[in-house]
Amino acid sequence: DAGVIQSPRHEVTEMGQEVTLRCKPISGHDYLFWYRQTMMRGLELLIYFNNNVPIDDSGMPEDRFSAKMPNASFSTLKIQPSEPRDSAVYFCASNRQGVSYEQYFGPGTRLTVT
């Protein structure tokens, strides 16, 4: 199993640009989570999906952030327009209900907005 796959691994962009982060969960997992990690705020849950349906997006910072999961094997997190304070590492994680609450994290995308 390849594990959770995220792309790109690093992204540097200028303020105001659109940024799209991508995630492929582990096959067979029905939950997908997006997290943001910064030194100041730690690991924050942004949104999570169950069977491709968004369940809780209360962690999404503001309207500039949006997430989609068009099918069981792909999700995107989009920031438009990006701002310097969005600089962070964004993790995607997945798990399968009924097996364990254990979450499998991807390698993360390090986003820098200048």
Place this chain on the structure above:
Amino acid sequence: GQQVMQIPQYQHVQEGEDFTTYCNSSTTLSNIQWYKQRPGGHPVFLIQLVKSGEVKKQKRLTFQFGEAKKNSSLHITATQTTDVGTYFCAGIPNSGYALNFGKGTSLLVTP
């Protein structure tokens, strides 16, 4: 909302010394998990505790879940340089599915 507090924020020990990190929740948890994140890496699951008063061991690591299911601890005996990283606790409330992570304890071990 539910808050998970973790202390200390940082810990620097000499190799061979013991290490403990503590986690407290403002509400009762259905279960608590522990993750380890190496520098530059991603969180990796260590263990899950479900029962009140539960104690689990993994080699030199001992995990405890409090009787009230609101606190937990991770104790490492005789630390090694391979233990370096940030240890996170993450709780799931009685109603809900998402993990609420503490801010982690960063452990530095010097030989």
